[in-house]
Amino acid sequence: MRTKVEFIRAETINQALQLLADNNKNTRILAGGTDIITGMRMKSKRFANIDLLLDINSINDLKGIRLLEDSVTIGSNVTFSEILENKIIQDKLPLLIQSASGIGNLQIRNRATVVGNFVNNAPCADSVPALLVYNAKLRIESLKGAREIALQDFLVKAYKTQIAPDELVTDIQIPLANDFCGTFYKLGRRQSVAISRISLAVLAKLSNHKIDEIRIASGAVTPIGKRFDDLEEFAIGKNAGKELFIELAQKMAQQILDVTGLRWSGFHKIPVLQQALYQLLLTTIEL
Amino acid sequence: MKNIEFTLNGFPMLVYVDPSLRLLDVLRNTLGLTGTKEGCDIGECGACTVLLNGKAVNSCLVLIGQVENQNVLTVEGLSSHGSLHPLQQKFLEYGAVQCGFCTPGMLLSAYALLQENPHPSEDEIKDAIAGNLCRCTGYKPIIDAITAYSR
16 A cells, blocks of 8 residues: 655745755655656655655746856756757757757656756766766755755765755756867667666867867766766877777776676677767767 | 646646645546546556646656646547547548557647647657557557648
């Protein structure tokens, strides 16, 4: 039998924070609900013993996408469909468009939020590699105050983040990367409604055919979406060319093997991964 | 339990239910509107698709408390005065209905698309119904029916 779950729709951030601060209740924030509602139905342990579902969809201050001088902020109510239709995101954050377009299906994208995608922190969360290479930061509020944290630091391990039970992610801030070029890549078992098997994002800045800065992130092949700091450092100042790209692809595969160990799927996944990163670098950086 | 008001198929509706029930369950069990089907239960098959403020959503992933003061359209709201909507007529004409289980969801996904984009391309149609599984037709008659309606 389903145990009784209370449902409250918060109208303001403050009301939501008040409810979250109540230690006597196991409260879970409900945004798109595409993970929570299915998780509860499937009796997933991650969603067991919830006393209160706190719906934040009516909080106006969490809606909207804003272009500031050097960043874009996205409220925690914003759905993937709103991301895809938004002119600012289309112009300024193409990798977020590329990653959002492959998520679930239209019905899912009409509900699921980009913030929910990384607060849930599934290994295969498609928007995470894109947000990681954009150096996304989050703003988190509680009754005790507000804090900012880089997405990279916020993600701890699969389905686990730095968020405390009394906290609410209010928005993401994404610094503009106007002089960078980039691409997102997803491999699923079919074209739509597919869970990623491999996802990669690359953002690069060049001068005189040399790498000024490069940012590389993966999803699904690593326990959570992650950046490859060593590879990024290694590439700085090197000539952008096939030789470097092959080396980066090999190094990345080795790092992933070091993290995950050789799994049954590794025999086909590792060569595919190397090829995928190599091709992605070729597409991103026109030689 | 709570009183929840919303607009259903163009009419004001008031239900007294547990707000954590799924919209799907309230439609089918409380209101007896069984046109909306329950398929996979996890947001993959699209059989339970309804329109929420004009957008296609899976009613198995929406709680009734979340639709308070919102606008819901189910397949029952497509027909008027006992006659089928022209889009439904096209589904019949083109053999887009076999077992019929996916049909209500398919109709609503197509209807949402056509409201925003009256003349969609084949790829746009495919994208709009990618979240609606059909195991009978092979999709072609469905795409043909939607295309025919849009002409």
